[in-house]
Amino acid sequence: MTDIKDLPKKSGPSGGWGSMKGIKRIHAESHADPAAFDTLRRQNKPGGFMCSSCAFPKPANYKPFEFCENGAKATLWEQTRDRCTPEFWEHHTVESLKDWTDHELESTGRLTAPMRYDAATDRYVEVTWDEAFQGIAATLNRLPADDVVFYSSGHAGLEASYLYALLARLHGTNNLPQSSNMCHETTSVGLKKVIGSPVGTVIWDDIDATDCYFFFGQNPGTNSPRFLHWLKELKDRGGKIVTFNPVREQGLISFVNPQSPVDMATGRETVISDQYHQVRAGGDVAAILGMCKAVIEVDDEAARTGGELVIDHDFIAEHTTGFDTFIDFARRTHWSDIEHHSGLAEADLRAAAAVYMEHDRVIGVYGMGLTQHAHGALNIAMLVNFLCLRGNIGKTGAGVCPIRGHSNVQGQRTVGIAEKAGLVPMDKLRELFGFEPPQEDGTHIVDAVEGLIDGRIKGFVSLGGNLARAVPDQKRMEAAWARQELTVMISTKLNRSHLFPGRDAYILPCLSRAEIDEQATGNQVITVEDSFSHIHGSTGKRTPASPKLKSELEIVARIGKASLPPNPKVRWDDWIGDYGLVRDLIEATYPDDFRDFNERMFEPGGFWRGVPARDRIWKTESGKAEITTPPQLTSLGYGEKDGRYRLITMRSNDQFNTTIYGYSDRFRGIEGTRDVLLMNQMDMAELNLIKGDKVAMVSDYDDGEDRRLGGLSVIPFDLPRGTVGSYYPECNVLIAISHHDELSKTPASKSVPVRIERDGLAQS
Structure with a gap:
């Protein structure tokens, strides 16, 4: 430590x-x-x-x-004033733009008109909205339903998302993968398995009442900076924060409150983490087990001597199963094995466990540092084990708290964007809309990419996002994306996915969330769900970037109207005119979650749709929280090998997902470039590398594919031995689509096996 x-x-x-x-x-x-x-x-x-x-x-x-x-x-x-108009394509072909960076593509500005790709000129050309909808409908109806994927990012509101899921099912498919497949699907699957709820249990009451946070693989300084205000409030009232992260992130080290005149004037900092443990990539299973082992040993000694027990045995007996097997395993596991796999010393893990035992109300926070591994669900199960030891799920001030990365990524799942048929109330859809919904599971994003590569998938409709850039196996994905019969991108700005058009390819420009969405009944409200399962209304006030833009909901509905036969229960035009009618449908489909939806959507702080596990209602197979005995002490899906490093893909301070705002990652001291490899100085010395040397990373995943990313400048960085770091999405070229969490199929982007080469020669 x-x-x-x-x-x-x-x-x-x-x-x-x-x-x-x-x-x-x-x-x-x-x-x-x-x-x-x-x-x-x-x-x-x-x-x-x-x-x-x-x-x-x-x-x-x-x-x-x-x-x-x-x-x-x-x-x-x-809200840029720059515009990417149809005239842009008079000066640029699609092929000529492939050398542009992601930042340069988006810097062309807001898209202003619907476009169709013209293969003869290798350019996009403007079309009318009716031409676009009719063209899309003609190709959609020519393709078998299960050959088309309806993908969504987390941008669209609940109303557009509900209709998008309905559109896909009316076409006859559950091919509804979503961006959560690439980040927090491990949460949805992993938490569901062990506590019966696929989302976190924490709400605002818990944030206000907690004594202590344990952070795992989450970086609030870059990914959720507003969280820092509540971390500061915890520290001001004497609480503690313990962090586990291979990378020393500034947001978990110190914070100056920008809303405090005194702090801004004096530079007064709040120290965030009381302990910071730089666990090895893939070492969280062992680290959490070590803390559990320390707690169990203290409890065993108290039981032997008549002291105060530290494990909440009443909670364990009433609310969990699997406890005895787990503690026997923890007792038998050697500290030397825990130290080896975690990269942390026994004394440091005992010190972290001591903080845990000193506090009654503890929240476990995590991000993709836990989810994006070949055994990411095991990481989450171990965190639940840790929290259960002292009854820290289902009481005020405690709980499990995944931090989601996109504004409505959780909400889209809530209202039916799901590839698993069993997660959707198909009986309600049958009753409301008078059709027979498909019952077969659809494609996860991993299945979809594999289907693109082998030619099974022939069409993609994308509600937001930049999928060709966001997924693993990027080079293979780009080639496969362009072989499709149909690509439809609903977008606000130009991105790399537009540069690999299918045979019939359309860019449909949409309103941003901040813009006025004027329909028949006036300016429309949309709603979103946050990480605490609260629902919020959102109203745009800005003048749209172009009079030709349409809302995401209207685009979805007009594709449906153009491509599907009339159905008196499917009222596309009415829904476009009044989004409140769609909220009524959401309430009718999910009455427990969305009671009085239209009346409650502007409730301050949002209205909570409820999470059973917070009330200690465990919708698991056993009816209790499942305590898991780990089959291994690592979340890796591969073994150690000389010359093999564990790559963590990271975001910079100047990006959001695949959107690159600029080239300033000030927290890491990197300016003007993203072509870097961060390495431990001892690892550099072992490879005879010095700062600024140019290297390439080569995939060391054993599937026979050649994956390489070159032109990287080596930068010495405080990382554990054997762990290296570089930026997402550039590193997606190194990740195999088949390298993913076993349960959720979430890509293992936080522990990519790589080798490092210089001058074309492997270093070992």
Whole structure:
């Protein structure tokens, strides 16, 4: 363990003036409309606009500025004055744009008109909306239903998402993969297996009442900066934070509150983590087991001597199964094995366990550092084990808290975007819409990509996103994407997926969430669900970037109207005119979650749709929380080997998912480039590398495919031995689509096996 006081602060604290400067720079570089500042003023407030960036909840008692640096960047980036008009294509072919960076593509500005790809000229050309809908319908109806995939990112609201899922099922398929397949599907599957609920159990009451956080593989400084305010409040009231992360992230080290005049004037920092443990990539299973073992040993000694027990045996007896097998395993596991697999010392894990035992109300927070491994679901099961030892699920101030990365990624699942037929109330759809919904499971994103590569999938409709860039096996994916019969991209800006058009290819430009959505009954409201399972209404006020833009809901509905036979119960035109009618349908389909939906959507802080596990209702096979005995001490799907490194793919401070705002990753001291490889200095010395040397990473995954990413500058960085880091999505070229979590199929992007080469020669 490194004591937090000893950590260097080369980049300065998170928040503070650095955050303000980052926002100012993106405002200038994005050529944002001055009115965007009014949008920021309303952002994440009741009756206002819900940020399209991360899914961190929106509080009822909001602050004057309820947005973070990344949320501001997302808004400014989307509210640019730049426009990518049809005239752009008079000067550029699709092929010529393939050398452009992701940042350059999006910097062309907002898309303004529907476009169709013309293979003869290798350009997109403007079409009318009716021409686009009729063309899409003709190809959709020519293709077998299960040959087409209806993919969605987490951007679209609940209303458009509900109709999108209905559109796919009316066409006869459950091919409804979603961006969560690539990040938190491990949460949906893993938590469902062990606590019976596929989402976190924490709500605002718990955040206000907790004594202690344990963080695993989550970086609030970049991915959910508004969380830092509540971490500061915990520290101000004397709480503790213990962090496990291979990368020393500035947001978990120190924070200057940008909304405090005193802190901004004096530079007063709040130390966030009381302990920071740099676990090896893939070592969380062993690290959590080590803490459990320490707790069990203290409890065993108390039982022997008549002291106070530290395990909540009443909770264990009433609410769990599998406890005895697990503690026997923990007792038998040698500390030397735990140290080897975690990369952490026994004394440090005991110190972390001591903090756990000192606090009555503990929240376990995690991100993709736990989910994106070949055994990511085991990571989550181990975290649940840890929390269950002291009854820290289902009581105020405690619980399991996954932090989702996209604003409505959880909500889209809630309203039916799911490839698993068993997750959707098909009987309700049958009753409401008078058709027979498909009963066979559809494609997960992994299945979809494999289907593209082998030619089984022939069409993709994408409600948002940049899928060709976001998924593993990027080079194979790009080639396969362009072989399709149909590609439809519903987008706000140009991205790399547009550069690999299918035979019939369309770009359909949509409104941003901040823009006015004027329909027959006036400006429409959309709704989103946050990471705490709260539902919020969102109203756009900005003038649309182009009069030719349509809302995501209208685009979905008009594709449905053009491609499906008339059905008196499927009222596309009425739904376009009044989104409240769609909310009535959502309530009718999911009455327990969405009671009085239209009346409650602007409730301050959102209305909670309920999570059974928070009430200690365990919808598992046993009817109890499942305590899991791990079959191995690592979340890796491969063994150790000389010359093999574990690559962590990371986001910079200047990006959101595949959107690259710029080239300043100030927390890591990297400026002007993304072509870097972060390495432990001892690993560098072993390979005879010095700072600035050019290297390539080569996949060491055993499937016979050649995967390589070159032109990387080596940068010494504080990482565990054997762990290296580089940026997503560039590193997707190194990840095999078949390398994923066993239960959820989430790509194993946080433990990619690679070798490092220099001058074309393998280093060993």
